[in-house]
Amino acid sequence: MASKNTNIVSKTLVESYIRKQVKALKQSPAETIDTLTKQLLDKPKGSLEKYLLHITPEKLQDTQSGYYKLFHDILPKVNTDHLVTLGMNIGYNGIFTASKNTQTNSPESKSDALWAFMLSIDGINYEKKSAQYKAQISNAKKNGTRCFMLFIEKNAWKLLPLIKKEKDCAFFLFCPSSCLTEKFLDAVKLTKNLFISVAYNSNGNKEQILSTNVFNRLRSRKLPYGIHYYYSASDLDNFKSGEIFKKLSREKPLFSFFLSKKADSGKDTVTEEEKKAVYQIIIKERYWLKYPSIPFEIEKDYYYLIH
Template sequence: MKKDMNRMLVETVVRRTLKNIQNSPERETRNLVDLGLECSKGRFQKNFLRTTQKMLHNQESAYYSLVKNTVDSVDHDILTTFGINLGYNGCTKGARVIREVEAEYGFNVPWSITLVINEEKLDAEPDFYPSVLQQGISLGIHTYLFFILGDPEKILPLIEKQSECAFIIFLRGYQVSSSFVKKMKAVKNAMTLVYVNKDMPDACQKLRDVKLLYGVYKRYAEQDKKRILSGEWLNTVLPAKPAFAVLRADDSCTPETKKDVYDYVVSVRNSQKYPLVLMDLKYDILAIDRIISEEECMAEFNADGNLRTYEGLQREEKFNIFRHSLEDILREIQIAK
C-alpha cells in the first residue's frame, strides 16, 4: 500500500505537540494552529484554522482548558487517529475527492453520512453496512455518524475495519457497559456521544476512566428552548467533562426555535467561556458542507433505510439505501431539486 506522506508528516507533528502541550497548552496550541495554517491547502482547513487562530488570541479562552483536559485525559493514539481521520482524511483529502466527483458527475456529495443502524439488517446481511461505507469512501466521504439502539459492540468490528475513517457513535448511557468500554479501548478512530439523562454521568465516567474520547448530546423539543437558551442545560453537562456537547432538534420544533438554538450555539462558541465545543448536529453539518462543496448536502438514513435530507424525510422508494446504491440516491436528490 502506497504511504500517504502528507498524513505521516501531520501525524508526526500532532504526536510531538501532544507530548509538549501538557506543559504549555497555550503556546503549543497556538503553534500547532499556526503551523497548520501555513501548510493547509484545503478550503475547510484554511477557514477552520483562521477562525481558531483568531479565537486563540483570547488569553482567557476556556478552550485552553479544554485542550489541556482532553490531552491529559484521552489516549493520545485516539486523539491522533480520530483527529487526523476527521480533519485530514475527512475535510482535506476526502474533500478534494468530493469536489472532483461533484464536478465530473454533476451531483452533490455530503462530507458525512448518518446511519441509524438496523440490527436485523446488520445480523441478516453482514456485508450491507460495510458496502455502504465502501460506497461512501469511493465518493470521498470519511466521516460517519452511527445511532444504534441495541448492542453497540456489534458495530465495533465495522468501525475498526475502516481505519481511515472517523466514526461518531451516539448511545444511551445504559449502553455504555463495562464490556463495551473494554472493547472500545482498542478502537482508535471513533468517539462516543452519550445522551443526556440520568444515566449520562456514570457512562461518561466509565469512558473517562479508560481515557476514551467522548461527548454528550440531546435531542431537544420545543419545550426545551427556554432551558437551553438560558444556559441551564449546558451547565448541567459540564460536571461530566465532555469534549463536545451536541444538540439535535426534534421534528416538532418550529423553524424559529431551531434558528434561535443555533444562534445560541454559535454565540456560546464565540464567547469561549465553556471548556467544551457546543454544536448543532444539523446546522453545523451543513455549515461544514457549504465550505467543502458549492451547494449544501446532507444525508441521514433511518433504521428503515429511508433518507432524510436537510429538507426532511424522503419516503419514496428511490431514496431508500436498502434498495439502491448511495450514488444512485445522491443522483436522485440532484434530479429532484
C-alpha cells in the same frame, strides 16, 4: 505506483506532525495553539479553519474561558493514540480527501464529496441488515467520505468489528449509556478510530436514565467522548440563558451535540424557525465558549461543514 508511494510518505509525515503537536499540546497548550493559529492564519480559510480560528491564544490564556479549561484540564487526559488516529482520519483522510474530490469533481457531483455520512443502525436486527450497512459505508468511501456518524439504541458492541476493519475512517458512535458496559468500553479502548457520544436524554417520549458513572468509566480509560442532547421547543429558554451548556459541561465531554427531538411518529417537534434560533445561540456559545465543551448542532453544522 510512484504516486501511491508519495501519498504514503505524505501521510506518514502528516501523522508524525500531528503526533508531535498533540504531545506539545498536552505539555504547553497555550504556546502550541498560538503557533498553530498563526499557521492557519497564513492559509486560505476552508471549512475546518473557520471552525478553528476563533480558538485564539487570548482565549487559552483566559482562565475563565471554556477553551482554557478544555485544553488545560480535559484534552490532556485523553489517550494520545486516540487523538492522533481520530485527527488523521477526520482531517487527512476525511476533510482533506473530501476537499480534493470537491475540487476535481464536476459541479454536478460536488455533493458526493461529503465529509461525513449519517447512518441509523438497527441494533436488534443488525445481522439481517449488516450487508446493507456495509454497502452504504463502502459506497460513501468510494466518494471520498471517511467520517461516519452512527446512531444506535441497542447492542452497540455489534458494530465494533466493522469499525475496527475500517481503520482509515473515523466513527462517531451516538448511543445511550446502557450500551456502554465495562466489556464494551474495554474493547473501545483498543479501537482508536472511534469517538463515543452518550445520549443525555432520549429522542421521542421514552424516558431514559443517565448514569453519571458511565463518564467516570470513560475518563478512567482516557477515552475521548461527547454528549448528545435531543432538544425540543421548551428548551429554547435554557439555550438563551446558557443553562443547557452549563449542565452538559459538568460531565466533561469534549463536544456537546444537539439534535431536534422527534415525535413517536417520526415528525419533527421543532420548527425551522426554532432550529435557526438554537443554531445561532450555539454559534455564539462556540465562539466565546463559556463552558468547557464545544457545542455543535448536528443538522445545521453537518450541513455547513459539508457545503
